[in-house]
Amino acid sequence: MKKRLFQQCDEKLVELYVEGNSLAFEELFNRYKDKVFSYILMMVKDEELANDLFQDTFYKVINTLGSGRYKEEGKFNQWLMRVARNLVIDYFRRNQKISYVDNNGSYDIFDIVSEPSHSIEQVMITNQIYESLHELVEELPKEQLEVLRMRLYNNMSFKEIAQATGVSINTALGRMRYAVINLRKMAIEQNTILSY
Numbered sequence: 001m002k003k004r005l006f007q008q009c010d011e012k013l014v015e016l017y018v019e020g021n022s023l024a025f026e027e028l029f030n031r032y033k034d035k036v037f038s039y040i041l042m043m044v045k046d047e048e049l050a051n052d053l054f055q056d057t058f059y060k061v062i063n064t065l066g067s068g069r070y071k072e073e074g075k076f077n078q079w080l081m082r083v084a085r086n087l088v089i090d091y092f093r094r095n096q097k098i099s100y101v102d103n104n105g106s107y108d109i110f111d112i113v114s115e116p117s118h119s120i121e122q123v124m125i126t127n128q129i130y131e132s133l134h135e136l137v138e139e140l141p142k143e144q145l146e147v148l149r150m151r152l153y154n155n156m157s158f159k160e161i162a163q164a165t166g167v168s169i170n171t172a173l174g175r176m177r178y179a180v181i182n183l184r185k186m187a188i189e190q191n192t193i194l195s196y
Contacts, residue, residue, distance in 0.1 A: 005027045031077075036054060038134075039131075043130055137149075147175040158173055
């Protein structure tokens with residue numbers, strides 16, 4: 001049964017899960033857990049917080065699917081990433097409001113009014129940049145993607161990457177270099193803006 005589920009498209013797995021097949025959701029979870037967690041961690045830069053938001057993301061997905069509120073409007077993985085992105089934005093919004101509360105539990109309304117009005121907008125733009133970059137990263141050749149993930153997401157040295165992948169340090173460095181070159185090239189070709 002698991003092998004057959006592995007061969008199913010996301011939309012079919014969603015359909016099977018809604019019909020009561022919990023293994024279908026397990027397959028979806030296994031497909032996207034690393035991508036979702038990496039994205040959240042890249043956004044919040046705190047592993048404990050990323051874990052919380054990661055759990056919240058899948059909790060929300062399960063609730064939405066289980067309640068029949070999920071509407072098929074494209075790809076499941078894009079919707080899943082939007083859920084994660086929205087939870088990150090919500091976290092930043094809550095965190096921003098909390099930051100104006102002092103130790104006595106009060107705040108000065110003028111602190112909020114005088115706050116730069118573009119901060120939430122900047123968070124959203126940053127999120128969009130990360131999302132665009134993440135999509136480009138997924139298009140890299142497998143060897144380049146592997147090295148880039150190990151280096152940026154797992155903070156591994158090139159020596160560690162070389163040992164883990166069974167290649168020389170120079171090969172690992174070369175794959176990283178080509179990954180960056182290819183990301184720039186794809187960004188230009190797809191007219192993707194990766195900065196403010």
